[in-house]
Amino acid sequence: MICKTVNLCKEDLRSLKALLWNYLYHLLRRYNGIEHEKYIEYVIEILKTSSFESKKHILILAKHSAKTDGLIMLKKLDWDFRYFGIPMGRIEYLIANGAYQKSVNIKIRLLRTLFQECKCENVRHLTARVDIEDISSIHALEETGFKLMTTEHIGIIDKKSSQFLQIKPVNGLIIRKFRKSDLAEIVKIGKDISSSVYSRFAFDPGLRFDKSRRYYIKVTQNIYSYADRIFVGVKDNKIIGFIAYKLFDELFTKIIKRKMAFVVLGGILSSQRRKGIGTFIFGNADRFLLKEVDAIMGRVYLHNIPMFEFIKKQRDVYQSLTIQHCFHKFLE
Numbered sequence: 001m002i003c004k005t006v007n008l009c010k011e012d013l014r015s016l017k018a019l020l021w022n023y024l025y026h027l028l029r030r031y032n033g034i035e036h037e038k039y040i041e042y043v044i045e046i047l048k049t050s051s052f053e054s055k056k057h058i059l060i061l062a063k064h065s066a067k068t069d070g071l072i073m074l075k076k077l078d079w080d081f082r083y084f085g086i087p088m089g090r091i092e093y094l095i096a097n098g099a100y101q102k103s104v105n106i107k108i109r110l111l112r113t114l115f116q117e118c119k120c121e122n123v124r125h126l127t128a129r130v131d132i133e134d135i136s137s138i139h140a141l142e143e144t145g146f147k148l149m150t151t152e153h154i155g156i157i158d159k160k161s162s163q164f165l166q167i168k169p170v171n172g173l174i175i176r177k178f179r180k181s182d183l184a185e186i187v188k189i190g191k192d193i194s195s196s197v198y199s200r201f202a203f204d205p206g207l208r209f210d211k212s213r214r215y216y217i218k219v220t221q222n223i224y225s226y227a228d229r230i231f232v233g234v235k236d237n238k239i240i241g242f243i244a245y246k247l248f249d250e251l252f253t254k255i256i257k258r259k260m261a262f263v264v265l266g267g268i269l270s271s272q273r274r275k276g277i278g279t280f281i282f283g284n285a286d287r288f289l290l291k292e293v294d295a296i297m298g299r300v301y302l303h304n305i306p307m308f309e310f311i312k313k314q315r316d317v318y319q320s321l322t323i324q325h326c327f328h329k330f331l332e
Contacts, residue, residue: 175234
């Protein structure tokens, strides 16, 4: 039986814990700074909360008797909806028990049930990120009409590894915290990024290309309200680069007992690249923030060559967590 879930009962929670415990592709599974049991507890709480928030999430379980064989959870994306004018959602979890064929079959059924629910709730565009080793999820997404947009590298740096950052000084360049008066210069960098690096949305033929190309501009225009910490690099009284972070939610910190952040967006003016400026700004910003948090996670598109080169140069510092494919689908 596959059904939308509004309120998880105690029986559901016990069964979900067993399902999640055996899941091999948790995002932070390779990071030994987090206990596996605590991470499962955190995901359970996320699912429990989402089951009550039907206006923000859709949670569907695949059940056999009292056992949960699979789940899919979608988060509705209000910001993306406002920007693109299309109701959007992101699949946060797609998990199923069993060997390859059983797992694929369950996931296909979960996805098709999700499509029906999305149509009822007027969600028209879906995003799914999947670990490259999670073959059953990849094949289930392809079987149900999802298209590959891009591939992302996810890495992490913590307090211990940050001491090995190799940062050369850059003459006249300083790094400081963002001020509201900096916004216009940040937006200029957003325009520069938009002309040189495509977001995943630019590869989606179903979206307006002018909107997709201006995505980074819109993000930078709203960066102060979205990010929790922002640092800028200043040279000759001009901002030539920035990096913005968002803190993990309070529930994560409470359960995991570690404070973490992730990179929202960072950029350097194209005229200032390949001069060690990116390494200086990003590396020093990480160092400053790691005085406050225990670890920082970041995503990099593999087609973003300049940023990926920065990560490779600091490979002894930034631990690779995984690589994920990113898929999109329009619902007719």
